[in-house]
Amino acid sequence: MFTSKSYTSSPVIVQSLMLSVRAFLRRRLRENIRCEQLTNILLNHDSNEVLLQGYSEHKLEQVLTDATRNTLYYKNFGTNINKYPYIDKAEVNRNKDQFLSKNSKGILIKGSTSGTTGSPLSVPQNMESVIAEQAFINRMMRWAGMEKKDKRAWIRGDMIVPLAQKKAPFWRYSYFENMIMLSSFHMEPKNLQGYINAMVDFGVQVIQAYPSSIVTLAKYLEVNNEYYPGEIKSVVTSSESLTKEDKYLIETRFKCTVFDWYGLFERVAAIASCEYGRYHILTDYSHVELLPAGKTEDGRDRAEIVGTNFNNALYPLIRYKTGDYVILSNETSCPCGRVYPIVDSIEGRVGDYLIGEDGQKVHILNHIPKGVDGIIALQFVQVIKDEITILVVSDKNLFNGKQRLILTNNAKERLGKSITFFIEEVNNIPRTKNGKIRQAVCSLK
Numbered sequence: 407m408f409t410s411k412s413y414t415s416s417p418v419i420v421q422s423l424m425l426s427v428r429a430f431l432r433r434r435l436r437e438n439i440r441c442e443q444l445t446n447i448l449l450n451h452d453s454n455e456v457l458l459q460g461y462s463e464h465k466l467e468q469v470l471t472d473a474t475r476n477t478l479y480y481k482n483f484g485t486n487i488n489k490y491p492y493i494d495k496a497e498v499n500r501n502k503d504q505f506l507s508k509n510s511k512g513i514l515i516k517g518s519t520s521g522t523t524g525s526p527l528s529v530p531q532n533m534e535s536v537i538a539e540q541a542f543i544n545r546m547m548r549w550a551g552m553e554k555k556d557k558r559a560w561i562r563g564d565m566i567v568p569l570a571q572k573k574a575p576f577w578r579y580s581y582f583e584n585m586i587m588l589s590s591f592h593m594e595p596k597n598l599q600g601y602i603n604a605m606v607d608f609g610v611q612v613i614q615a616y617p618s619s620i621v622t623l624a625k626y627l628e629v630n631n632e633y634y635p636g637e638i639k640s641v642v643t644s645s646e647s648l649t650k651e652d653k654y655l656i657e658t659r660f661k662c663t664v665f666d667w668y669g670l671f672e673r674v675a676a677i678a679s680c681e682y683g684r685y686h687i688l689t690d691y692s693h694v695e696l697l698p699a700g701k702t703e704d705g706r707d708r709a710e711i712v713g714t715n716f717n718n719a720l721y722p723l724i725r726y727k728t729g730d731y732v733i734l735s736n737e738t739s740c741p742c743g744r745v746y747p748i749v750d751s752i753e754g755r756v757g758d759y760l761i762g763e764d765g766q767k768v769h770i771l772n773h774i775p776k777g778v779d780g781i782i783a784l785q786f787v788q789v790i791k792d793e794i795t796i797l798v799v800s801d802k803n804l805f806n807g808k809q810r811l812i813l814t815n816n817a818k819e820r821l822g823k824s825i826t827f828f829i830e831e832v833n834n835i836p837r838t839k840n841g842k843i844r845q846a847v848c849s850l851k
Contacts, residue, residue: 408565422579429583435533436540444541449548451690455745458690465716466693472507473722479504480724487693487725492712494727495527502528510720517671529672531718538717539673542691546678550640550665552612558585559605561615561623562645563841565591574600579608586610590619590841594833595782595799598626606636613641613660617648618783618835618843620656622799625782627659629801638662644669646842650751651776653683668752674713674726677752684737686746692716696749699731706750707734758846760788763822771845774816780804781813785835786846794821795828797835805831 408414413424451458470487473480479501483490498505515531552558560580566589567576576592579585586608588601601623605613613620620641627633638660644667653664666685668677676691687694693716696709711728731753740748759767775781783799796813798805814827835843 409568414568418575418578422581425578425580425587426582429580429585433582436537437544438537441537441541441544444538445544445548448541448545448690452744452746458745462689462693462716465690466714469693469714469716469719469722470724472509472719473724476507476509477505477722480722487714490724492725492727493723494729498723498726499527505721505723506530507720507722514720527672529718529723530721531673532720535673535718535720542676542688546665546667547612547642549678549680550612550642550663552639556584556611556639557609558583559608559610559613559615560585560587561590561601561613561619563590563616563619563837565589565841567592575604576601577604588619590616591834591837593619593622595626595801598623598782602627602634606634610636611639613638615641615643616842617643617646617652617666619841620660621652622783624652624656624659626801628655629780629782629804632659634660640665642667647752647845666752668730670713670728670730672713672723672726672728673715673718674723675711675728675730677732677749680740680742680744682741684735684740684742685732685749685752686740686744687749689746690716695725696732696734697727702733708732708753709734758844758848760786760794760821760846760848761791761850762820763792763824768821771820774820775813776816778805778809778813778816780806780809783835783843785843786848788846788848788850791850792824793826793828795830797830797832799834800831802831 413421416424451461466487467485470483470485474483474485480490510532513533515533515536517529517531564587566578566587569591571592574597576597577586577588580587586604588604593601620643640662641656641660641664643664648666653666656664663681664679666679669675674692675694676688677685678688679685693714695712697712699708699710702708708731711730711732713726713728714724715722732749733751733753735748735750737748760771762768771786775784780801780803781798782801785797787795787797794817796817810829813829817827818825837843
């Protein structure tokens, strides 16, 4: 919609009306009585372990039964999940038609993963799957304290205004949703105060954002020694990895709690953080296995997320290896009272990496910008083995020669003294077509 001629050529007020009509139609399809009923069921799971376990066991048995009866790939596997093989994106792409249920009915909705870490994966679903996903989102928003009347900000990678537009406003309004929608593609330093003013003027109470977008605003506030001037109930982040450092930065500068959501388009796993900062595996969303994957540098246990989807009978994925990792926690309960299992943190997808001087892939790069003043956003780009370019969006009053040296030394400590680093100051970091920012872009294998 955002790139259609009818939208881009319309006046601002008409664009906002078009967004509002779109929102109305989407809500009519997604948030019906079935969605409301499922949302209430899910909320009852939060503090009742017996209900949660019974629901999850029933859903798993149902998925395995349907898959073995109705798909070629899982034909005659039965209801013992341990008899099913592990699969991954490449395996599904090789056998994509064999995962489609012959019992499919209703409207077929096509979509795919972003493909930022390899070839995209097409995952069809039906309206039942869409409605179930909305119910889980509704529960997450309840965790974040949102009420129906609350005003929201949306900064999640939609092309709200044409990329070529150079002057504000870089936002539009979805009146039916009581929401201001802001472009993630125009977040240059000179525009950021306008973003903050627009949200304050609208009276935003809850922000839904990609981590890279809200962190950009938080860092802008930090480098200017300011705090968000309005009152925010919560910030809800999803679709990108969120580091503990960035979470703390957002919470400090926006004076509220961040609720982070981890999910995938494959619908095989969901993890949500609560008001106490613990990450809970939502065992009523999917069946999750944690495969041991070694230890972190400080000796903590790491595991890969493997999931079986509960909410897409049209395209069941069983024991799907996500390529994403969590750090395990020793905690067995949370002060929030919710009974879902806890992990310490989510490392995210292993696709973003650089090649260090010893030839090893280095995935964890969050420590490199620590202690460097004036950085609003950055990205590492590696085309040649021993050369890395660091794209930096900065506050030019703070990011001086000394800060450049600190950044370079940090990078050498992490990746190797023999590597040459080039720092290039830019107005913005290139985004994927979905509006996300990759931490590292490496063309080496």
